[in-house]
Structures are given as C-alpha cells and as structure tokens.
Amino acid sequence: MHHHNKEQQSSSCVKTLLLLSCTWAVAAAAAAADISSAEASKGGEKITVGTAALISINSTSSTRQYRACYIPPTHLIPSTQLSFNINGDDVTVTSTLTINPNPQWRGFLRSPAAAAAAELGCSSLPGAASSTATAGNSSSARKQEAAAEGAVVVAANQVPPLVLNGEGLELLDIRLDGQPLPQASYTVTDSSLALLSPPERQFTLQTTSRLSLRWATGSVGLARSISGTYITQCEPEGFRRLTYFLDRPDVRSNFTVRVEADERECPVLLSNGNLRGAGTLPGGRHYAVYEDPLPKPSYLFALAAGPLVLGAEGSFSSAITGRTAALRVYAPWGYADQVTFALHSLQQSMAWDEAMFGRHFDLELYSMVATEYFPPTGMENQGLSFYQLSNLAAALDTHTDSEAQANQQLVAHEFLHEWSGNRVTLRDWFDLSLKEGLTQFRQQLFAAAVDSASMAAAAAVAAPVSNASSPLDTLLVEALAEAEAAGSASRLAATSSNSTAGNASSNSSSSSSDDDDYEEQDAASSNSSSGRKLLALDTAAARCRPAASRALQATPNSSSSSSSAPAASLQPQVLQLLRGYSPSSPAAAAAASGWQRVLHAQRLRQTGSLFDDLRPDSFRSPSMLYTSTVYDKGAEVVRMYYTLLGVEGFARGLRSFFDTHDLQSVTFNELHASLAAASPGTNLTGLLPWLANDAPPRLTVSSSWDQGSGMLSVTVQRGTRQEDAPLVPLKVGLLDAAGNDIPLTVSNTTAAPPAGPLLMLPGATAALNSTQYGSNTSGSSSSSVVLLVSQPSQTYRFQLGAAGKPAALSLLRDFSAPATVDGDAYDSSSSTQFLARYDSNPFARWDAVQRLATGLLLKLFNAADRAGSADDATLAAAAAAAANDSDSNSSNSSSGNGEALAAALEAVLDDNTLDGQYKAQLLQIPSVSQVSPRTSPEKPLVMHQVRVWLMKRLASQLKPQLLSTVLQADRQLAALRATQQPASLPAAAAASVPAAALIQSKVSGRRSILQAFSNSTPGSVVAAARAAPVAAALAKVAGPGAADGFSPPAVKARAARAAALGMLGFLQDARLQRHVEARYYNASNLSDRLTAFEALEGTPAYNRTLAHFESTYSSKPMALAKWFRVQASSDQPNNTNVVRGLMQHATFDASEYAICSAVLMGFSDSVVNFHAADGSGYRFLADAVLQVDDSNSFCAARAVRELGDWSNCAEPHRRLMCGQLARLAASASSLSDDTADAVKSAADGCPTT
Incomplete structure (x- = not known):
C-alpha cells in the first residue's frame, strides 16, 4: 500500500491488533498466573503459568500492542463466503465462515515463547505504557481490569471463546451450523462479536449485518465516492467494518464473494479472484460472483461497484506457467482514455518479475480501479488493486513527466506486492517494512530495468538532430559575449585542462572518438554563428571532462551489427542523449531525490517531534506505522543485503524466500534466513540490528x-x-x-x-x-x-x-x-570539489555537490545572521571570504567556496553524456527545509533570502551554459519528435540492454524518488546472465513510451531543460522572460507549460499566464491542482490572503485530495508566508484544517503534520506553531479521528506555556 508521500496516517477505524485487538486479547503466563487458584480453576483443573490465557472480549482502542507479546489466533477461518447486497446507502452483508480451533494456540501456551512473554510481563489490559509496565501490578488490580474488559480465563486444554472483530455493524442475524444462535450464547459490543463456548470442532458461523456506509474521505471500510462508486479500503484493519472476522494478517482464508446491486447505478461489480458467475435479477438488479483460489488475509479483501468505465484491457501470458491472464483498467467516466499508460506499466511489471525473480501471476484476471478519491495513493488488494485517480491516469495535458513516472512505479509497486506482501505476507504489523520496504526495493530494481530497456530501444531508432535556428541562438551568443568580456567564458576549461591533461593519453581511443563526433557536429552547425559558439563551448567542456564521462558509449554488445548499425549515422547530440546511458553514467531519472528524501526524513524522525522506528517494540494503532521510514529506510535495509550478496546471490535468496514461505505469514527474520541460506559464504548476521536501530x-x-x-x-x-x-x-x-x-x-x-x-x-x-x-x-x-x-x-x-x-x-x-x-x-574541501566534478558514482557525485552547496549556504547564512541583514553587500562579502578559505577539517569546510560550486555545476551542464534527469537533480540547490535545520536556531526566512541570492548569482555565472542546455534539449526533442519509436524494445537490441543490477532507481508515492547506482558484481558474466532474460521479457510487452507521450528520452531532455530554465528564472532579464512566456503558450505538454508558468512568477507575464492556465484546465482537476499549488506555494510576500481566496474559489473542492493538498501542503512549502514572523501562516493553516476536515480528513490530518515540526524551529516560531496546535486540540471533539490523532501526535512535547 502507498500513502500520500508515505507519511504517517491514522484512521478512526484502526484500533488494535493481534492479541491486543479491539475484540480479544490474551495475557498468557503472568496475567493468568496472578489469578488465585480458586478463581483460575475451571472444570477441576488448576491453571498454572503457561497453561492458560486471559481473553478479553471488550477491550478499548487505547490498548497498546507489543511485538514481544505475540500469540497465535485462537481459531482459523479456512473458508469465507460473503454476499453484499447494495441498495443505495443501505448495504447488508451475509457472511458464512468455516471455522476451526487453532491447535497452534494451545501449543503456544505451553511453549518457551509463552514463558518469555510471562517474563516480560505482557499484558493486554488498557493503559499499559510499556512491555513491563504491568509486571508489578497486584493480582487484584489485574482482576479488576480484566473484569472491566469482560475477560474470562481459559485453560489450555479447552476451546477458548471465539472473539471476532467488528466495528460499526448492526447484527441482524446469527446462525451456528445453520441454526439460529440463542442470544445467551454470544455477546456483541461496539468492537466485537464473541461466542463464549464455540464447538471444539470445525463449524460454520453465519451472520447478516448492516454496515455503516462511509462518505467521509479519510475512512476505511466501505465508502462511496462522489461519482457513486462503492469501494473498500481494508488495510490495515478496515475489514472489521464490513463484517465480523478475525481481522489480523496471520489469518488467511479462501474467499467466495457475491455482489448484488442496481445495474444502472452499479454497472460494474468487482471483487478479488476469478469471475465465476454473473447475471441479471428482477427489478433492474444484477450480480457477480468471484472466487479467489489463493487464501489471503482480510486486509487484502477488495470490492468495487459503481459507474466505472473499462478504459483499457489487455492480457499477459506467463512464460513460466503458460497461462494467460486478462488485464483490465477501470476509471470514472471522462478519464477512461487516460489509463492505457497504466496497462502498459502493469504488463511490464508482470514481465519483469517473472524474468528477474521467477514470480508468476496465478489468477485469471487482474484489474485496476481508479476513483476520484482513495485514502492511500494505491492499494495492492490481491488481483484487484485500487488507486487514487490522479495516480493511475496519465496524459500529457494533465500530468507532468515526473507524475507519469511516479504513477508507472506505483502500478509496479502494487503489482509486485502480489508476492512480497500478498502470497507471502506479515505475521503482524510490527514487520510492516517486510512487505513495504522489500516491495519498495523491488520497485527500484524494476525502474532501472525499464529505464534501460526504453533508452536502448530509443537509441536503436533515433533520428538525426535538427540544426534549425532557434530564438535562443541570439540570446546564447550574447550571453557568451558577455561572459567573454567578463573573462569567465572558458574559466572551467582553462582551470581544468591542466589537471586533466593526462586524460587524453590514458584513454586516447575515447578522445579520438569524441573529436570525430564534434567535427561532425561542427559541420552540421556551421550554418550559424550561434552554432559555432555552441560548438566552442561544448568542445571546451568535452576536453575538461574525465574520459569515463566523455566517452560516447555504445551498448555493451556494440560489436553486434544488428544493434550498432542504426546508431552509426546518428548525430552526436542524440548519441550523447541515448548512448551516454551506461554503467558509468547515472541510470535512472531524478536519482538524488531518493537519497535526499531518506536522509532528510531520517533526520526529522530522529531529532524532531516526529520520531518513529523501523520495527517498533509497541504501538497503539498499526496505521501509525505507515511512515517514510518503513518505505524508504526499509528499502535501504534490503539494499544492504543486495549490496553484500550481489545480484545473483540476492535473486537466489529472494526466490527461495518466496518459494519456501508461499501463502504464509512471516516476519523479517524469515527473509533474512532465506537470503543467508542462499549465500552461506557471506555472514549477514550484522544486518538484523538495523531493524531496531x-x-x-x-x-x-x-x-x-x-x-x-x-x-x-x-x-x-x-x-x-x-x-x-x-x-x-x-x-x-x-x-x-x-x-x-x-x-x-x-x-x-x-x-x-x-x-x-x-x-x-x-x-x-x-x-x-x-x-x-x-x-x-x-x-x-x-x-x-x-x-x-x-x-x-x-x-x-x-x-x-x-x-x-x-x-x-x-x-x-x-x-x-x-x-x-x-x-x-x-570533509576535505579539495576532495569534495574534485568529486563534485569527476566522480563516476551517481550518489557520491550528487552528495559532493550537495555538500558544496549546503556549506556555502550555511556560511552565507551565518554572515547574514551576524550582520542582522541578508542584503547583497553582506552576502557578496561573505561569498568572497568563503572563496579564500583554506582547507580544514570542519564539517562546513567542504562546501564554503562559491567558485567551486559554480565550477562543479558548470561541469554538470557541459557534460552531455549525463542522464538528463540526473543532471536536473545535480542542478538542484538544497531547499530551505533541507538546510535550515542545520542552523541553530532555525531562521527559515533568513535562509530563504540567502538561497535566493545564491540562485541569482549562480544563474548569472552560468548563464551561457544554462542557455546552451536549453538549446541542446530543444534540438534533441525535435529529433525525437521526428522518430517513430516502437512501443517495445526491438529483439535485436534486447541482449545489449544494461543489466537491471547495473543501475537502480526509486519512486515513492506522489513524489518521484528515483535512485541510481552502479553495478555491485565484478565482471560482466553475472550481469549479462541476469540482463538477457530481463531484457528479453521486457521486449515482449508494450511499455509506456512515445504512444503515451512519456518516452524516457524525451522525459530526460525535458528535465534537463526545465532545470536550466528554472535557474534562469532567477535573473531579471526581460527578453528571457518574453522568451519563456512564448514557451508557455507553445508548450505541447503540461511539463513544459508548468516549467514556464513557474519561471514567470513575479514577472509582468505571470497574471496573463495565470488566467490562461485557469481557463485552459478549469475542467481538468488533476491539471488545475498545479494552478492551485503554484499560487499557494508562492514566496511573494503577503501571499496568505491570496491563498485564503483560493479556498473560496469556485473550483476549489476540498473533497478532491489533489486540489486540497495542493493548497494546504503547497502553502506549507512557502517559507516566506508559512513561517511569517507574526504567525499568520500557522494561523491560516489551522483555519484551513478546521475548514476541510469534514470533507477530507485525510488532507486535514496531513496538513497538521506541517505544524508538527515546531521542535526544529526557533522562537517565536516554536511558540506560535504550538499555539495553533493547542487551538486545534481544544477543538478535538469536533475533529475527525484522523485529524484529532494527528493533532495529538504533532503537539506531543509542545511547551505548556
């Protein structure tokens, strides 16, 4: 499951888990032992430690759960039959459960594990603050607490009560083995249905209940969207809102589901598994029956019924089983033509998982459903995944490139859960990172393989670069002239030529190849003086780059005529764009954002008020575990196994894990054991402590x-x-x-x-x-x-x-x-500067650039803070002083030189072999939120002024290179538009695709989180062995590409161009602003239009484009959300009133998460206005939370977290933020459970005065 931004979420339905659930709790050993012999005796047997359990049938939602106190379920449910009868807001569910007593429950009570739980003082009773908090309680106190819970003591040789979870249900009928059950035989509470003396054999329990249909957009259970679609969300504990059940992940059941509804209101009826029947009924009604042959836990149950449209359908044939699965994608009316991209992404995911890890899909049908609102961004229900509409649909006029790629990876993430999460699932929620962290890492491997295949396919058929003139030619020539007059046009080439003189001799063949390519470019560009100027700039840059970066590398099988011949006639710029994608250059887009997110989020969790663990010892609600730590850090823990084992060792171990534990509920320890057993020569023991670190x-x-x-x-x-x-x-x-x-x-x-x-x-x-x-x-x-x-x-x-x-x-x-x-x-300054320009490793180079920029920002900030002013004179003097600093070992010394930063970025801009999206990330200067926490105390407004000054200075210094980058991207994109790219990888090129193991990438939630790194296995034998089947499998399916408008080569070129234009936007250049405005109106896709739109903020053209954007996209909420966000996140002073107006705008719909979050979270991104000195920004956000909570509690709760970073801020910001949290807390009774829980968490530790 993916949450928005993978941040911590909470839900009113999510109560407790396992033995400590809302409906039952077991206090084995110590709790039972402290009850007197007379009271603990039952049937003449005296109960001792390890032979009895205390079972609660009425626990409260405040119960804390402990990982060490795990006890197996009292019963198992091998078969479940459900019948949903939908009549508008009236929904009834008839459930027929086949139930067996669980022999493992009795065995556990006599096991050493139960004795260990006794030693820990495990208690299921409310109010426990730690795993040992109740160890010293008197037996009388425990008995009183037990009585309050309606607890009963059960001997290990007796069948315990059956306590089923159930919330918000109205029980209409209950039958045991087909016979009505007397009321004295069961009890019903707000959270449970308990059979006090169930049979000691297999039996059936049938219940009919009316459930509470939910319109609130933050809830789980069964909800109905604005368009009328009924849809479920059961992870982690939402199934109990549909019917009575043992709602825990270690209880698996085979489901057969019948859904009945009005055919006109709900023409589409869907559930997990294979369609086994469908038909019409009197009164305009119809039904469908689904059977899932694979037993699953209740959190993976899914149902969707409503006015959905089949937008795309296809199939996938397994190379392993030979079976063919039907694939279908459903969306609301008006969006059905935007889901072909998702279908292609699904087919690629299925092909990759088979080839890489031998995982096959066993059902006859896999469906994807998108609705206007869905609490998480995606949910991996077995064979029937659900998505928020904006995260499944993708079109050039509604989605940016990064959003489309994020959606592709989200589809992959949810499908890859079929094995890492569904077939092999969790024993309990404490090991959430087992399914989410592992799947996140598998998603990264998938992204790298797809990116490689797409680039290889494009390289095989690319068209020559056009040398048509551009309006930028004149601007570039003038910028070069200005730079020459200032004596800095060739600064980098001049300072670098000596230090890299040995480069040509050490790799003369590469150098010769480069020279030949540039001669060809010279001939092609000789028709214009600007072309010659560009040639001079590029040639100088080529001579100062290390050979590894300069080489125009062909694919590994370059000797193959079938794959190399088409590329032989290509112009250099296309070769640089496509062939530069190699093991020595970053593999996938936006590499650094993943690293940046992990590092930044990790710092917040461990030093701020938003602390959490990867595998905690206890929690109150499993919904509180869904944080970036579980996803991002969880993936990094898996990556360490991959790093130590290599691609083959890791793949072998993961296959063993899946095969050994298929259809089981396990912990991370089983994954560790499988990986270790598959590579016995490598000691992996030291990695397990990461789970508790x-x-x-x-x-x-x-x-x-x-x-x-x-x-x-x-x-x-x-x-x-x-x-x-x-x-x-x-x-x-x-x-x-x-x-x-x-x-x-x-x-x-x-x-x-x-x-x-x-x-x-x-x-x-x-x-x-x-x-x-x-x-x-x-x-x-x-x-x-x-x-x-x-x-x-x-x-x-x-x-x-x-x-x-x-x-x-x-x-x-x-x-x-x-x-x-x-x-x-x-931290050495000279070393950092060198790495920032030459390191072949993507992370190390990005990290060096980040350290250069961060250190410079900190030095400028300190100077401004001491002077009490961030004016130009103060910052210019500080920059000059930093340039003269000598090398030292201080933590900031590695970055204090502004000239070194400019030189590093110039090398990035001049290196045409770099992946365009990686280049864009290298050009991103750290944000205020990333750097400001390193100051004490934080002064985000001062840091903002410092960063703006630095961006203007860099844009001025690098103007020729930035313009050159834009112009080069224009020409590359023109060449790509002239190319008819196939949707799949040509068979001839399949064998030459770089291995998935060579380069990794990463995406998370709405934000693109792509990570790249080089091969970890020596030689090419292992890599080739893994690459060939993966590439061949991907070649057989149609992946997202030119047909969808998001071909990777075009996406990469647009990313580099956007980064360059973004930096140029800091210049006060009227002619450049007119040029960017023209780009806005001429844009053929939302990415380019949005780039120009953002660059025009604060210029005379901004209001014109603002009105045009609104009128153009007024009927397209997903695109209009960008219009809201650009305005809400603006750092123009006194923008808060503008944002208040946005919330009164006719098109503002708080129930649309995309628009709601665009305004609220967009506003929190504005350092100037959110952190306004008078506290008006914090006050506005609290007002907004109160305004939207009824319509979108998920959005409101997410916004509250922005106030939760108070501990990292200086006074008066800390006091002002806590004041607004206190204000929200005072209204907790009127807030949704989601938002109230978020307020409580964010305010934890706030000063009381």
Whole structure:
C-alpha cells in the first residue's frame, strides 16, 4: 500500500491488533498466573503459568500492542463466503465462515515463547505504557481490569471463546451450523462479536449485518465516492467494518464473494479472484460472483461497484506457467482514455518479475480501479488493486513527466506486492517494512530495468538532430559575449585542462572518438554563428571532462551489427542523449531525490517531534506505522543485503524466500534466513540490528598515505554503542588525478559469495588491479569495494603501487547504507570539489555537490545572521571570504567556496553524456527545509533570502551554459519528435540492454524518488546472465513510451531543460522572460507549460499566464491542482490572503485530495508566508484544517503534520506553531479521528506555556 508521500496516517477505524485487538486479547503466563487458584480453576483443573490465557472480549482502542507479546489466533477461518447486497446507502452483508480451533494456540501456551512473554510481563489490559509496565501490578488490580474488559480465563486444554472483530455493524442475524444462535450464547459490543463456548470442532458461523456506509474521505471500510462508486479500503484493519472476522494478517482464508446491486447505478461489480458467475435479477438488479483460489488475509479483501468505465484491457501470458491472464483498467467516466499508460506499466511489471525473480501471476484476471478519491495513493488488494485517480491516469495535458513516472512505479509497486506482501505476507504489523520496504526495493530494481530497456530501444531508432535556428541562438551568443568580456567564458576549461591533461593519453581511443563526433557536429552547425559558439563551448567542456564521462558509449554488445548499425549515422547530440546511458553514467531519472528524501526524513524522525522506528517494540494503532521510514529506510535495509550478496546471490535468496514461505505469514527474520541460506559464504548476521536501530550510525573516516610503500590506509570509527551496532556496508572508490576510478582487487578475504561484490574485511588489503589499470573502468565492479564496518575502529589498506596517491576517496557510494559520514577523508574541501566534478558514482557525485552547496549556504547564512541583514553587500562579502578559505577539517569546510560550486555545476551542464534527469537533480540547490535545520536556531526566512541570492548569482555565472542546455534539449526533442519509436524494445537490441543490477532507481508515492547506482558484481558474466532474460521479457510487452507521450528520452531532455530554465528564472532579464512566456503558450505538454508558468512568477507575464492556465484546465482537476499549488506555494510576500481566496474559489473542492493538498501542503512549502514572523501562516493553516476536515480528513490530518515540526524551529516560531496546535486540540471533539490523532501526535512535547 502507498500513502500520500508515505507519511504517517491514522484512521478512526484502526484500533488494535493481534492479541491486543479491539475484540480479544490474551495475557498468557503472568496475567493468568496472578489469578488465585480458586478463581483460575475451571472444570477441576488448576491453571498454572503457561497453561492458560486471559481473553478479553471488550477491550478499548487505547490498548497498546507489543511485538514481544505475540500469540497465535485462537481459531482459523479456512473458508469465507460473503454476499453484499447494495441498495443505495443501505448495504447488508451475509457472511458464512468455516471455522476451526487453532491447535497452534494451545501449543503456544505451553511453549518457551509463552514463558518469555510471562517474563516480560505482557499484558493486554488498557493503559499499559510499556512491555513491563504491568509486571508489578497486584493480582487484584489485574482482576479488576480484566473484569472491566469482560475477560474470562481459559485453560489450555479447552476451546477458548471465539472473539471476532467488528466495528460499526448492526447484527441482524446469527446462525451456528445453520441454526439460529440463542442470544445467551454470544455477546456483541461496539468492537466485537464473541461466542463464549464455540464447538471444539470445525463449524460454520453465519451472520447478516448492516454496515455503516462511509462518505467521509479519510475512512476505511466501505465508502462511496462522489461519482457513486462503492469501494473498500481494508488495510490495515478496515475489514472489521464490513463484517465480523478475525481481522489480523496471520489469518488467511479462501474467499467466495457475491455482489448484488442496481445495474444502472452499479454497472460494474468487482471483487478479488476469478469471475465465476454473473447475471441479471428482477427489478433492474444484477450480480457477480468471484472466487479467489489463493487464501489471503482480510486486509487484502477488495470490492468495487459503481459507474466505472473499462478504459483499457489487455492480457499477459506467463512464460513460466503458460497461462494467460486478462488485464483490465477501470476509471470514472471522462478519464477512461487516460489509463492505457497504466496497462502498459502493469504488463511490464508482470514481465519483469517473472524474468528477474521467477514470480508468476496465478489468477485469471487482474484489474485496476481508479476513483476520484482513495485514502492511500494505491492499494495492492490481491488481483484487484485500487488507486487514487490522479495516480493511475496519465496524459500529457494533465500530468507532468515526473507524475507519469511516479504513477508507472506505483502500478509496479502494487503489482509486485502480489508476492512480497500478498502470497507471502506479515505475521503482524510490527514487520510492516517486510512487505513495504522489500516491495519498495523491488520497485527500484524494476525502474532501472525499464529505464534501460526504453533508452536502448530509443537509441536503436533515433533520428538525426535538427540544426534549425532557434530564438535562443541570439540570446546564447550574447550571453557568451558577455561572459567573454567578463573573462569567465572558458574559466572551467582553462582551470581544468591542466589537471586533466593526462586524460587524453590514458584513454586516447575515447578522445579520438569524441573529436570525430564534434567535427561532425561542427559541420552540421556551421550554418550559424550561434552554432559555432555552441560548438566552442561544448568542445571546451568535452576536453575538461574525465574520459569515463566523455566517452560516447555504445551498448555493451556494440560489436553486434544488428544493434550498432542504426546508431552509426546518428548525430552526436542524440548519441550523447541515448548512448551516454551506461554503467558509468547515472541510470535512472531524478536519482538524488531518493537519497535526499531518506536522509532528510531520517533526520526529522530522529531529532524532531516526529520520531518513529523501523520495527517498533509497541504501538497503539498499526496505521501509525505507515511512515517514510518503513518505505524508504526499509528499502535501504534490503539494499544492504543486495549490496553484500550481489545480484545473483540476492535473486537466489529472494526466490527461495518466496518459494519456501508461499501463502504464509512471516516476519523479517524469515527473509533474512532465506537470503543467508542462499549465500552461506557471506555472514549477514550484522544486518538484523538495523531493524531496531532508530538512529543512523555515524562513521568518522580518516586516511593516511605512505609514499614509500604506496599504501593508503583508511580508518573508520563509529560512534554508536557497540552492543547494538549494526554492520555497515561502506562502499568506497578511489579516483586518480585524471578523475578516473582506480581498479581494485581484494585477495585475502572469503566473505564474498562466488561472483559477488568485492567485500573487504578488516585486515584485508585491496590492491591495484594492474590488468585493468589504464583502461576505462569507471562504474565497473572493480572500481569499488565494500568495507565491512562492524567494530568501533577498523583500518583498511590499499596497495596502489603504480597508480600513486589517489586524488580523492569516494565514500558511501551508491548510498550503500543509511548512515552518516564525516571526518577529514570526507570533509576535505579539495576532495569534495574534485568529486563534485569527476566522480563516476551517481550518489557520491550528487552528495559532493550537495555538500558544496549546503556549506556555502550555511556560511552565507551565518554572515547574514551576524550582520542582522541578508542584503547583497553582506552576502557578496561573505561569498568572497568563503572563496579564500583554506582547507580544514570542519564539517562546513567542504562546501564554503562559491567558485567551486559554480565550477562543479558548470561541469554538470557541459557534460552531455549525463542522464538528463540526473543532471536536473545535480542542478538542484538544497531547499530551505533541507538546510535550515542545520542552523541553530532555525531562521527559515533568513535562509530563504540567502538561497535566493545564491540562485541569482549562480544563474548569472552560468548563464551561457544554462542557455546552451536549453538549446541542446530543444534540438534533441525535435529529433525525437521526428522518430517513430516502437512501443517495445526491438529483439535485436534486447541482449545489449544494461543489466537491471547495473543501475537502480526509486519512486515513492506522489513524489518521484528515483535512485541510481552502479553495478555491485565484478565482471560482466553475472550481469549479462541476469540482463538477457530481463531484457528479453521486457521486449515482449508494450511499455509506456512515445504512444503515451512519456518516452524516457524525451522525459530526460525535458528535465534537463526545465532545470536550466528554472535557474534562469532567477535573473531579471526581460527578453528571457518574453522568451519563456512564448514557451508557455507553445508548450505541447503540461511539463513544459508548468516549467514556464513557474519561471514567470513575479514577472509582468505571470497574471496573463495565470488566467490562461485557469481557463485552459478549469475542467481538468488533476491539471488545475498545479494552478492551485503554484499560487499557494508562492514566496511573494503577503501571499496568505491570496491563498485564503483560493479556498473560496469556485473550483476549489476540498473533497478532491489533489486540489486540497495542493493548497494546504503547497502553502506549507512557502517559507516566506508559512513561517511569517507574526504567525499568520500557522494561523491560516489551522483555519484551513478546521475548514476541510469534514470533507477530507485525510488532507486535514496531513496538513497538521506541517505544524508538527515546531521542535526544529526557533522562537517565536516554536511558540506560535504550538499555539495553533493547542487551538486545534481544544477543538478535538469536533475533529475527525484522523485529524484529532494527528493533532495529538504533532503537539506531543509542545511547551505548556
């Protein structure tokens, strides 16, 4: 399941879980033992520790649940038959359950686990604050609490009461084995239905109940959308709002479902599984019957009924089973033509999972349904996934490129849950990261494979680049002239040519190829002076780039005539766009946002008021576990296994996990055991503590060089407590003076599995790989080693011989662990600058650029803070002083040089081999919310002024390169428009696609979270073995591409262009503003239009485009949401009144999550207005929460969290934010449960005065 932004959510329906659920709770061992012998005796048997349980039948929603207190369910439900009768707002459900006593329940009470629970003092009673809080309670106190819960003591040799979860239900009829059940035989509460003496054999229980139909948009259970579609949301504990059931993930059942409704109101009737019958009934009604042959937990149940339209349908034939599954996508009327993209994404997901992990889909039908409002962004119900409309539909005029890619990955995420979450699911909600973190990581692998395949397909058929003139030609020539007059046009080339002089000689073939390509470009561009100017700029940039970045790399099978021939006649710019996509260049789009999100969210969780754990010891509601930690950090924990095992070892272990535990409910420990068993040569034990590790390990890295022996020693010290410190896989690389990776080999260690990554134990020595030295190894497996850091201090040695002293040490490559790094080997200014320009590893280079920018922002901020002013003179003086700073070991020294930052960004702009979306991320200067928390106290308004000043300065310094980037993207896109791209990968190119293991990517929720990194397995044998079947499988299905308007090559070019235009927008250049306005009106897609629209904010053209945007998209809510967000997030002073007006706008609909969140969360993104000194921004957001809560509690609760970051702010902001939270808390009785819970959580710790 995906939540909006994967942030913490809560719901009024979500009460408790497992033994501590709303309907039953077991206090084994200690609780039973403290009851007197007389009271605890039943049937003449004296009950002792480990032989009885205390079962509650009326617990409250405040019950805290403990992971250590897990007890199996008292009963099992192997078969479930449901009949839904829908009549407008009146919905009745008849449920027939086949129920067995669970023998594991009795066995557990006599097991060591029960004794361990006794030692912990496990209690199911309300008010427990910790796992040991009730251990010292007297037996009389426990008996009183038990009486309040309606608890009964049951001996282990007796059948316990059957207590089913049920909330908001009106029980109409109850029968046992077909006979009416006397009222004295059962009890009904607001949260349960209990049979006090159920049969000691298999029996059937039939109930008929009327459920509470929910219109509130934040609720779970059965809700009805505005368009009239009935739809369920059962994760985590919503099934109990449909019927009485053991609503916990370790109870699986085979479901047969009959749905009946009015045919005109609900022409489409859907549920999980295979369609087994359908027909018409008297009175204009009809029905459908579905049978799911795969037993599933109740949280995966799904039903949809309403006026849906079949927008796309297709099929998928399994290469493993030979069976063909029908695929269908449903959407509300008016959106059916926008879901073909989703169908293609689904087909790719199915093909990839079969080829990569051998996972096949076993049902006859897989359907996807989109509604206008759905609480999470997506839900993986078995065979029937649900989505919020904006997250399934995709069209060029309603979705941006990043949204379309996020939707593609969301579809993949929900389908990949079929195995990692559905077939193999959770024992309990404490291990939520097992299904969400694992699926998130599998989604990242999928994204990389699809991206690779799409780029290879485009390269095989790309058209030549046009050299048509552009209005930008004149602007570019003038910008170059201005730069030359200022003496800075060739600054980077001049300063870099000497330091990279050895580059051409070390890779002469690459250099020659580049020269030839640029000569071809010269001929093509000779018709205009601007073309020659652009050529001069690009040629200078090419000469200062390291060989690994400059090489126009063909696909790995470049010797194959079938794949290389079509590309031979291509113009250089298309070659650079398509062929530059290689293991030595970032693989997937927007790489850095994933790393940025993990690091930033992790800091907030561990230092602010929004703390949470990956696998907590206790919780009050499982809905509180759905945070970015579970998804993002959970995926990074899985990635560490992948890093240590390599692609083949990981794939082998994951296949074993799925096969061994198919149709079981397990914990993360079973995943760990399967991965470890599949690669017995690698010790993975040190990774398990990551599940309980709430703070990121801090590694301090230092290095020393012995010139005489040619030995580099790297010492890693860690600050975490050793007794609970997890193993940290620290991937490192060494760069020579030319910016190339130094190839390495590791000998005296046996830790690595066969053909696995280069792992380095303490005491081992890595040596120069002399056979590869001098060749282009950047990005290859031999360019990095993984240091296994497990002790307080460890030293690793590198014997480099002929390579000499490395120019830089590249640390934490591929974000190999969610850890923080410091020390002189990491913080050195000269090293950081070098890495920012030359590192072949995507994460390490991005991280270096971020450190340069962050450090400079902090120095400028400190200067402004001391001076009490952020005026131009103060900041210019501070920037000049920073440029003269000498190298030091301080944490900010690595970034204090503004010229170094400009040079790094210039190298990025000039490197045409970089993936366009990765280039766009490299150009993103850290936001105020990312940098401001590093100041003490925070002053976000001052930081905003500092950042705007820096952006203007960079835009001015880099204007020629920025214009060149825009112009180049224009020409690349023109060439792509002239290309008729196939929807699938040509068979001839299939074998040459880079392996999925070579490059990884990442998407999360609404925000694009894509992560790229290079191969972790040495050589090409293993990678090729995995790449070929994956590429071939993807080649057989039609994936999203040109037909949908979102072909990856075009998306990448548009991303680079958007980043350049965004930076240029900081300039006060009237002619450029007119040019951007023309781009706005001429845009052929929403991405380009929105880029221009945002760049025009604060200019005379803004109001014109504002009116045009509204009129153009007034009937398209998904596009109109961008119109709301741009205005709401504006940093124009005194914009709060504008946002108040937006909430009164005729098209503002609070029930539309996209529009509601665009206004409320968009406003919170405005540093100037949300953090206004007088507190008006906080007051407005609290007003907005109160206004929208009735219509959209999900949106309201999400907005409350923006006030929850008060602990990271300085006074008076802290006091003002807490004041608004107190105001909301005073209205808690009138708020929805979702919002009230969010207020309580956000206000926790607020000062009382």
